[in-house]
Amino acid sequence: MKRLNLISITLAVVLGGAGLHTQAESQLRFCIGAEPKTLNPLLVDDEASDTVRYLTGGVLMRLNRSTQQLEPELATSWKLGRAGNSISFTLRQNVRFSDGTVFSAEDVAYTVERLLDPALHSPTGDSFRAGTGKVVTQITGSNQVTVTFPAPIVGLDKLFDQVAILSSRSPKKEMAVLGPFYVAEDKAGSYLLLRRNPNYWKHDAAGRQLPYIDTVRLDIQQNRDIEMLRLVRGEIHFINSLNAEYYDKLAAQAPGMVFDAGVSLDAEQMWFNQVPGAPLPTYKKAWFSSTTFRRAISASINREDLARIVFHGHARPAVSWVSPANKFWFNAKLQPHPFDQKSALQALARDGFKMQSGVLHDREGHAVEFSIITNAGNKVRERMAAMIQQDLSGIGIRLNVVTLDFPALIERITRSFDYEACLLGLVNNDLDPDSQMNVWLSSAENHVWNPNQKTATTAWEAEIDRLMHAQASALDVNKRKLAIDRVQEIAWQQEPFIYLVNKNSLSAVSTALNNAHPVVLRPQVYWNADQLSLGSGASKGR
Amino acid sequence: MKGVRVAAILFLAALVAASLLAGFLAPVSYAHQFRDLPDAAPSHQHPLGTDDLGRDRLSRLLYGTRVSLLLAPAAALLSSLLAALIGGSAGFVGGWLEAAVMAATDLFLSLPWLFLLITVRALLPLNVSPVTSVAITFALLGCLGWAAAARVICANAHKLCGSDMVLLARATGSSGFRLLWRHIVPNLMPVLSAQFWISIPVFILTEANLGVLGLGVAEPLPSWGSLLRELESFSTFSGQPWHFVPLALLILAVSCFHLALQKQEAWA
Numbered sequence: 001m002k003r004l005n006l007i008s009i010t011l012a013v014v015l016g017g018a019g020l021h022t023q024a025e026s027q028l029r030f031c032i033g034a035e036p037k038t039l040n041p042l043l044v045d046d047e048a049s050d051t052v053r054y055l056t057g058g059v060l061m062r063l064n065r066s067t068q069q070l071e072p073e074l075a076t077s078w079k080l081g082r083a084g085n086s087i088s089f090t091l092r093q094n095v096r097f098s099d100g101t102v103f104s105a106e107d108v109a110y111t112v113e114r115l116l117d118p119a120l121h122s123p124t125g126d127s128f129r130a131g132t133g134k135v136v137t138q139i140t141g142s143n144q145v146t147v148t149f150p151a152p153i154v155g156l157d158k159l160f161d162q163v164a165i166l167s168s169r170s171p172k173k174e175m176a177v178l179g180p181f182y183v184a185e186d187k188a189g190s191y192l193l194l195r196r197n198p199n200y201w202k203h204d205a206a207g208r209q210l211p212y213i214d215t216v217r218l219d220i221q222q223n224r225d226i227e228m229l230r231l232v233r234g235e236i237h238f239i240n241s242l243n244a245e246y247y248d249k250l251a252a253q254a255p256g257m258v259f260d261a262g263v264s265l266d267a268e269q270m271w272f273n274q275v276p277g278a279p280l281p282t283y284k285k286a287w288f289s290s291t292t293f294r295r296a297i298s299a300s301i302n303r304e305d306l307a308r309i310v311f312h313g314h315a316r317p318a319v320s321w322v323s324p325a326n327k328f329w330f331n332a333k334l335q336p337h338p339f340d341q342k343s344a345l346q347a348l349a350r351d352g353f354k355m356q357s358g359v360l361h362d363r364e365g366h367a368v369e370f371s372i373i374t375n376a377g378n379k380v381r382e383r384m385a386a387m388i389q390q391d392l393s394g395i396g397i398r399l400n401v402v403t404l405d406f407p408a409l410i411e412r413i414t415r416s417f418d419y420e421a422c423l424l425g426l427v428n429n430d431l432d433p434d435s436q437m438n439v440w441l442s443s444a445e446n447h448v449w450n451p452n453q454k455t456a457t458t459a460w461e462a463e464i465d466r467l468m469h470a471q472a473s474a475l476d477v478n479k480r481k482l483a484i485d486r487v488q489e490i491a492w493q494q495e496p497f498i499y500l501v502n503k504n505s506l507s508a509v510s511t512a513l514n515n516a517h518p519v520v521l522r523p524q525v526y527w528n529a530d531q532l533s534l535g536s537g538a539s540k541g542r
Numbered sequence: 543m544k545g546v547r548v549a550a551i552l553f554l555a556a557l558v559a560a561s562l563l564a565g566f567l568a569p570v571s572y573a574h575q576f577r578d579l580p581d582a583a584p585s586h587q588h589p590l591g592t593d594d595l596g597r598d599r600l601s602r603l604l605y606g607t608r609v610s611l612l613l614a615p616a617a618a619l620l621s622s623l624l625a626a627l628i629g630g631s632a633g634f635v636g637g638w639l640e641a642a643v644m645a646a647t648d649l650f651l652s653l654p655w656l657f658l659l660i661t662v663r664a665l666l667p668l669n670v671s672p673v674t675s676v677a678i679t680f681a682l683l684g685c686l687g688w689a690a691a692a693r694v695i696c697a698n699a700h701k702l703c704g705s706d707m708v709l710l711a712r713a714t715g716s717s718g719f720r721l722l723w724r725h726i727v728p729n730l731m732p733v734l735s736a737q738f739w740i741s742i743p744v745f746i747l748t749e750a751n752l753g754v755l756g757l758g759v760a761e762p763l764p765s766w767g768s769l770l771r772e773l774e775s776f777s778t779f780s781g782q783p784w785h786f787v788p789l790a791l792l793i794l795a796v797s798c799f800h801l802a803l804q805k806q807e808a809w810a
Binding site for chain 2: 305308309312369370371373375376379381383385386387389390398400401402403404405406418419420
């Protein structure tokens with residue numbers, strides 16, 4: 001009997017302890033859309049891997065997603081060289097990796113070396129490749145390191161936001177991290193479990209070590225419906241990015257859970273094929289390369305309606321290739337093109353177009369009809385296309401909407417150029433407009449309306465080329481801003497891309513999650529992951 | 543059972559009639575967007591409400607029924623004719639031709655034809671009207687859907703060629719085209735008819751699948767497939783039962799086809 005009692009007491013203690021432990025351990029749960037392709041922070045090129053990198057990687061400086069300003073992290077300060085090709089860091093001392101290895105300047109040098117190793121093919125490293133020659137890393141003190149690149153790099157300091165520092169000595173290699181969490185378990189196809197980094201260097205104002213959360217469980221879940229259901233059931237704590245339809249449905253059920261952070265960096269846009277060698281009739285090429293025609297089409301599209309109906313009001317008419325969410329670089333002088341079909345028709349009439357029996361004809365008598373392609377399965381774009389179709393019918397233009405599977409669409413817009421107009425979205429993660437050099441230079445592959453030009457075909461493209469090169473070589477940010485503003489003006493006037501709407505950044509956050517301040521920049525909800533906490537006691541911080 | 547079949551046939555007839563009279567029955571144009579009334583609940587003006595873009599659901603349903611219910615039989619007819627031509631000639635001639643055709647048919651059946659359809663569709667010209675586009679889609683369905691029926695017809699033709707009836711016909715001097723036209727084809731008609739009726743719901747569902755993938759009928763023309771896309775989101779289940787009308791109609795129509803063709807299957 002005594003033995004039985006002893007067993008009972010032991011069991012009670014063990015179970016009670018387990019219960020206490022469960023209660024004490026806080027676990028943040030959310031879904032990622034796919035399995036991370038890599039856990040090596042230098043090889044990240046997909047969203048899921050980027051999530052893991054953001055939560056585990058320690059960086060020298062971090063772009064504050066709320067203020068859009070760089071803040072010191074592992075580097076307490078930094079200084080850009082006068083020539084714009086070097087940067088010197090003063091490193092934080094007494095910092096350890098998750099496995100206990102000491103962080104030092106050697107680790108920064110090692111990371112830069114690995115990052116720019118041509119054999120590694122690091123997508124993050126690509127942003128740092130400038131000119132030909134070797135990158136030199138000099139350790140100038142126990143906590144001082146200078147990196148010199150062969151040529152100036154625009155926005156060099158901001159690029160380090162993406163560089164997770166690796167340990168040069170740890171036997172765990174890239175699994176030893178300096179961020180708030182480390183990868184504790186990776187169940188392929190199911191979930192990843194991140195555990196609190198016991199050596200994380202940050203503390204809150206009260207001196208308590210961050211992060212507050214003990215574990216983060218990333219469930220791999222492609223189905224957005226299931227993700228929504230799990231949020232409603234309380235099985236996950238947030239959805240980082242919602243579409244407008246889900247936002248409204250959730251807002252009706254649980255208004256306290258949804259958050260509209262305002263206009264995001266993403267834009268929806270359409271453009272006409274202006275490739276001279278495209279397999280299109282000559283008269284259509286003439287329409288598409290006419291600024292008047294493009295502007296008339298732009299003025300005939302009711303952007304307000306697109307934002308109100310397709311995006312349920314969670315979008316706003318787009319103005320430029322830089323979103324208004326990009327506080328510094330957006331040209332605030334520009335306004336959205338107004339919906340004005342009368343003016344559009346007048347402008348077209350000046351260009352020789354005329355309306356006959358409700359159908360617009362060009363000066364040679366061809367009825368104005370063209371097709372627009374978009375990716376199949378994207379309901380939002382299909383709805384936008386249907387609305388544009390009705391808008392253009394108002395000026396006598398017949399628009400044929402064609403949905404294609406994505407590979408077929410890419411084939412047409414990048415290789416065969418067998419298309420007339422295309423409707424797609426632009427996902428933008430980078431605040432610095434220099435990242436769009438590959439779109440705006442006429443010689444660029446992603447200059448989609450007429451790519452890979454040997455010399456700029458039009459005067460305005462030549463001017464954009466000059467301005468983009470000028471901003472890329474200018475070290476004075478104000479001079480860069482002037483150049484980018486002018487590029488935005490030219491793009492607004494010429495409309496090679498007809499910008500339609502900028503979507504809002506929508507997210508859903510459980511009421512159990514504290515200190516969540518969703519923002520427009522990725523990662524919208526967990527950008528301050530080390531300060532998030534669970535429980536109903538604290539304020540939600542909204 | 544006969545009564546059920548008659549009811550099914552009557553329902554299908556009514557459905558076809560309603561779709562043919564869509565121009566008179568539809569309250570408004572299926573394409574017109576009432577932009578002040580997106581996703582509206584049923585009302586006197588819009589008996590089935592409006593869709594996300596403010597288009598009248600009833601009008602779209604009537605025209606969508608016309609597209610799906612008229613073009614699916616056309617595609618079924620095309621595929622049955624192809625099946626008769628390919629399977630019938632293989633079964634009639636026999637020997638190496640039959641073996642070769644059946645091998646080709648097996649190969650065709652093993653192809654992931656949904657992907658094949660997507661690929662072929664991607665190669666088509668872009669600047670075609672929605673009506674032409676939907677006709678092309680169903681023509682493609684017809685061209686790609688003959689293989690299973692061809693196997694059945696080949697087997698039946700082969701069996702018929704060895705039957706006493708054909709032996710007697712040969713003995714009385716019938717051969718070649720006369721034998722085929724007067725003796726084989728009439729006896730294959732019940733099988734062909736059954737294959738035709740079986741194919742109709744298959745093509746309706748295939749178009750619906752393509753529609754759900756966003757590769758069905760081009761905007762603004764509706765079809766059952768494009769109407770069913772509204773049910774993609776689970777949240778539709780909450781309090782908007784009128785969204786289910788196209789689905790209910792599809793289920794009813796396909797069920798009615800099955801009930802109606804029970805006799806055809808018995809013939810086959």
